[in-house]
Amino acid sequence: MNWIGYRVVFRLHSPLHIGWRKVGNVQVTRPYLTGRSFWGALTERLVRDRAATATQMATDSNGYQEVGKQVNEMLAFTYFYPALQSDNDYQVVWTWDDERTFRRRFLSSYQSTALVYPEHSAAEGSLHEIEFLSPHTLDTADPVYLVGYVFAHKDCSLRWRDALTRLQFGGERGYGWGKVELVSLRNADGAFSYTVDCGGHRPVITVPKGERLLAHTQPDQAMIAGEVEPLVGREWHNNSGAGASITHFGVVYAPGGIATNEHCFAVESFGLWQKQS
Template sequence: MSWKLYRWVWQLKSPLHIGVTPAGVLNRTRLYIPARNIWAALTEELARRSSASFPDYEGAGQQVQEAIRFSYLYPAEQVNGEWRAWLPQYGQNGNEPGLSWRREDSDEFLPDRQFRRCILITRPSTAIDPSADSTAEATLRELECISPWWRRANGQDSAHAVAMVGYVLCQNTQLCKDVLKIDEIFVGGDVRYGLGHLRRYDQPDEAQHLFGNQVDLQSPVPIVQTQRVLAHTLPNSSVSFIGRWTCIGGWDMVKGSMMSAHGAWEPGSSTANMHRFAIQKEGWWQSQ
């Protein structure tokens, strides 16, 4: 069965925290939303809508994994009425050998440090000792979040809204319709405290390309042809990357156990030539 590709836009209605390795007292965040986080949020919503009693999260999660694939979501700003995502890229911007961010359909790019100043905020937080109803010792920290509003470094631009843009690929027609009907989700950490509130901007549009890259929608697993990966990508000895190496893992909510840790290339890592990458159930990419 062939796949259908849709581009969707989720406007950020509250600060968003997608946890990554902390730095001292700062709980850092990723600047994008991995596919697994999107899968988890949509699975939760589907399970609650389809059950009159206790939601079947495991069953709903398995159905979504089998029939649907998600791209990562990236920060976007509205330019001339169109939402344009900012995408990571390593070592391809002249004098910028490290990580930088390039806007879709534009030559504009920002070094990672400058881009972070445009989009990140911090929130102080602490743990409460219930026995004393006061701050627990040594728990004061700062929580790094993606702001719902862009902030230019020079301070001259007026604040404007942040959205998260990505793609969804569907096989099962009815399940696809159910997913595309969802217009509000909560993603990431501290959602019970109001963080990670996303609302879909409009009805998803059917697309032909994934962030400008060709996609094979006729294969059993959707395949992206690109020089720059936009998801965590499992290694392949025949493909050489310029980028950053990291370890991915986590809790498998379907099996109820820890996932095996994997080494992977981070989003934005690039290759010298075009390669084909399959989008796996977990949202990771793998060279073909």
């Protein structure tokens, strides 16, 4: 077996904003933690932990590129989805089961604007609203958790398990958003009730007919019913500033799409899925 699977559960301790799109003056959040956001937070923590041992400066962008590449090569991971505690376990709440109820229970927003002095009035065009996944349900105040799966290669030497205890996800981190606590890390044979083959070059997840895709999936000959969207990100390269380099993964199926037949998907870099022939 080339990969060892783990189920990872975080408790959310502050609002979580995973950038998606802008509607009017509202920055809309995704209702889940993407693999790319997990990769970024884990890479940052691993680099800073390495810098603490004085083997590399945390301000060296080469270190982030090196460790980020290692994370993608030595680890594979799913997206993380909101969950509630139930009978000493954690039950994932899927947004597509009842989107209206999900939004009412889990999503809120924060509004702010810049002020103009000495008039003490709002600066024109500065009003904005940021949507977030709440750390507690809005109706019953139950704590919200994030459940996902990490697969470590048998040759992985990264101290990723230690890093999981000190991660911060998403946007607005300077305001304290995205803080999580690791509450469970245990071995797992599958992922979200799907079977996983851990013997190949990458972990392969089997999605039965009629079941949902749980990550952005690159289009192929697979028959899938669901929404598609362009998947775009920003990176920091040596020849550019923070976020100035744009990466484009193409048009992909969004999480929640339905497999019209049984299909197998490899878990690739950033948690993206690729259909296996």
